[in-house]
Amino acid sequence: MGRAPCCDKNGLNKGPWTPEEDQKLIDFIRKHGYGNWRNLPKNAGLQRCGKSCRLRWANYLRPDIKRGRFSFEEEETIIQLHSILGNKWSAIAARLPGRTDNEIKNYWNTHIKKRLLRMGIDPVTHSPRLDLLDLSTVLTSSLHNASHFNFSRLLGMQNIINPDLLRLATSILSFQSQNQGFPLQKNVQENHIFNDQVQNQMPSLVQPCQLLQTPIQDDQSQLMMQSDSENFPQNISLNEWQCSGFLTEDYVPTVTNYDYYGPSNQPIIIDPSPSDDQTSTFQSNSCNTFSFQSILSNISTPSSSPTPNSTYINSSSTSHGDERESYGNNMLNFDMDVNEFMQLH
DNA sequence: AAGCACACCAACCGCCGTAGT
């Protein structure tokens, strides 16, 4: 025999809360506190399920909830934490005072996720999306018949293709040629598995975020170097790809380099040239060198977002003229370049 | 003005780990 049911769902209210219901819940919790959600509705005179009361309190009525737009700092923090924690909204919310997991989840799904996609960044892995160019298909087929793959043709497209993407593609290709069967990254878990494989196969490359001079010696990479030794890294390694720029400082959101708030008239892609900048402490989830200090500093930064609203608000504070949406627009330019590339070939 | 499409978000749904019976 188990516990008695928490509530008889028959006859209970559902849907949006009324101001009267909110007031009852607030008054009751002010007097008695919360804790036993099962009995709370009955004691508070509410025709609601305890679960519904808990959600309403946690997501809306709590006095310490910060409402209004997410500040720039908050958004950066969310992106960084999501790259580490994934969809652990409660864990992310715990690091954003005044924000609820539901609010963060909604904001992620409606704003951040779309922006990352527009920028060609996979919102799950926080890595660049090769499928934008469908290069994965090109590269995969090339691996099966590498001798027929026209590198020079691909390299000749630098004026059309985003150079970062092209460089990433070539680096992947060079790695794949050394590690046949290596799957393109699909999700974080696979990435971890992949890292294990890398550590096993290339122990000299596992020092996080350290540029290692490991020459590529296979035919493909030699061909690549011959084709354009100036514009492409001659000793690109997976470690370099993951930790020193291709996936992190260039593409993955960082405090210092994730320049998607940049001037709208500037290219959104950041200069991919190798940087010795050691101030960027954030790395992808594949590199366990993330500094939480940056996040903590962000959290401690007072938000600039306004916090109006009453306790009963079903009206949206949405501003459809979100000027920050524009920072992904440059990616559209890139999309157009991709289309041109596809038409040409 | 009407109709449609899209964006936003509060609330619900279902699952899971924990704990009471």
Next chain:
DNA sequence: GACTACGGCGGTTGGTGTGCT
């Protein structure tokens, strides 16, 4: 130990508002 509710969490839905044609 088995059963089952509770509390919490993440995913999804549906109502509402806004913009465009």
